[in-house]
Amino acid sequence: MPQTIHFISIGGSAMHNLALALHQQGYIITGSDDEIYDPSRSRLQKHGLLPSEMGWFPEKIHAGLSSVIVGMHARKDNPELVKAQELGLPIFSYPEFLYQRSQQKQRVVIAGSHGKTTITAIILHALQFHGRDFDYLVGEQIEGFETMAKLTPTAPVIIIEGDEYASSPIDSRPKFLHYQPHIALISGIAWDHVNIYPTWESYVKQFEQLAEAMPKAGILIFDESDNMLDIIGQKERTDITKIPYLAHPSKLINGQTYLLTKQGGQVPVLLFGEYNMKNIRGAMVVCDRIGITEDQFYEAIQSFKPVAKRLEKIASKANSPTTNRVLLRDFAHSPAKVEATTDSVKKQFPNQKLAAIAELHSFSSLTKTFLSEYQDALNAADIAVVYFNAHTRPYLDSTDPISVNDVINAFGRADLHVFTQADELADFLILERNNADIFLFMGSGEFGGLNVQELSQKLL
Incomplete structure (x- = not known):
């Protein structure tokens, strides 16, 4: 008789992949979540593991479960977690x-x-x-x-x-x-x-x-x-x-x-x-x-290709007989990563103008006390740009939200361009199209929903 494992917060990145891995090994997998987005949603649906409705359902927790795996998206008072504790079921985090x-x-x-x-x-x-x-x-x-x-x-x-x-x-x-x-x-x-x-x-x-x-x-x-x-x-x-x-x-x-x-x-x-x-x-x-x-x-x-958003080339086009105009995307979001990535790209294209666009998206990056860690992080760029969205959850959750002036002072560049609206950022980059050869987008967010692939056609 195959074991049955229930996932509380099955839509998480690691959680849904572990669920799929166990499903492939013959385990019976059930799960719940209050929101699931792609690619998790499509993958779970493909294998018949997508919950029929979103939400938490204590009735899914029963003595027949061999174990319960709980993800970080759930809270301590999650009704399914509380029920599993009451029944004395084996409860694990996915690393456990x-x-x-x-x-x-x-x-x-x-x-x-x-x-x-x-x-x-x-x-x-x-x-x-x-x-x-x-x-x-x-x-x-x-x-x-x-x-x-x-x-x-x-x-x-x-x-x-x-x-x-x-x-x-x-x-x-x-x-x-x-x-x-x-x-x-x-x-x-x-x-x-x-x-x-x-x-x-x-x-x-x-x-x-x-x-x-x-x-x-x-x-x-x-x-x-x-x-x-x-x-x-x-x-x-x-x-x-x-x-x-x-x-x-x-x-x-x-x-x-x-x-x-x-x-x-x-x-x-x-x-x-x-x-x-x-x-x-x-x-x-x-x-x-x-x-x-x-x-x-x-x-x-020799055949290893960069991981998505790790100095990933989004698009390129011949800019002259000897150079290309290139658009790159990187996951860099912390100060050390932003500085190292900007430096690396400038060294890779030493004779071309670099526009580096960093998004402040994490809770840390949107906190005044941490912002000073970005000092000099964009110094290698010819055109330095920072974007942050004042409507994201990390910004709204911050007890000490940042301002545009805070960002300029923190990065230490008087010529830093700071935007809080995605359309204004796109308009600026299009205007700067002829002043840069390399466009480097850095961050763990999505630049306020900016379609970088679509924008690349206008920049290149």
Whole structure:
């Protein structure tokens, strides 16, 4: 008799993918949510797992359930959660459940404030390229994989993108602390999520706990150029192996990035920029530890395509006999990411004018006390633009909302252009069309519903 598992808040990004993965393994899956958007909605509907109506229904919770998995979108007083507690059912956050089902596997966790999705995706690509059997959980849909999660009884290793967000409404511990990884990579630490970690110290502490909680004989891989990670890496743990890494040596030739190998070879890749060279090196170190040789890695990395919204080329068009006008999209939303991405793109196109457009969308970015972290973040841009929407939930929830002048002062550029209306932003960029060659959109939001693909036709 197959086990029945109920998902409270099944529409979440990781939640719906885990539900699909378990459904594919033969489990009976039920679920509830009060709102589900695409792509979650379409995927759940395709497999017959979309709830027939939105809302919370305590009658769905019964003694016949083998377990209940609760997502962060639910509240502590969620009626289904309360009913499950009253019945004494096994209740898990999805990281807890994932650990329970992977105790016999080698667990590899990729953590850090930036780069973890790309690093995880590179590792998955290399494993799949060489026909290895593996399970995984990754935060974004990546090319070549139908779902963002796979959980089987047979795979010997599981690759998990681990984040520092709280695990569930009844478990405030960061998700990555549940996994107890045999191999952990921390890509870098840059303060974020101030609504959860109000101080730099409280944020860093989560990563220290991840390193300290590793089992004996574990392997900790970390970015040696990150000062805070270097401190974590030097902490006394004689029972684990510590492997620092730096950016992979590379060379830019006529706009094409090549990895430089120890043997003097040049390997073409579709990624560029200092951070991506770090991502490649970090992934390479992990792959070496799970049975992918250096030659095999170089063979696989050549066909790896950037993850969606990670320096993704939206459109391009010949601007002159020697240059292209290019529109790029990147998920960069924290100060360190915005600065690194802007710098990388300017170095990639050193002789072309760069218009960098950053959206302030997260709770942290829309908070006055955090805004100063963006000082100099757009300095590499020839035209610097910031957009924020005063009608988004993070802005409305902020106890100390920002103003246009606050943004100009924080970024430290008197010539910064700041917009709060999407149509005004679009009009400005169209007017600047002939003053820029590269348009870089950065942020975790949607620029107030701006159709970037449609806008690209007018800009190019």
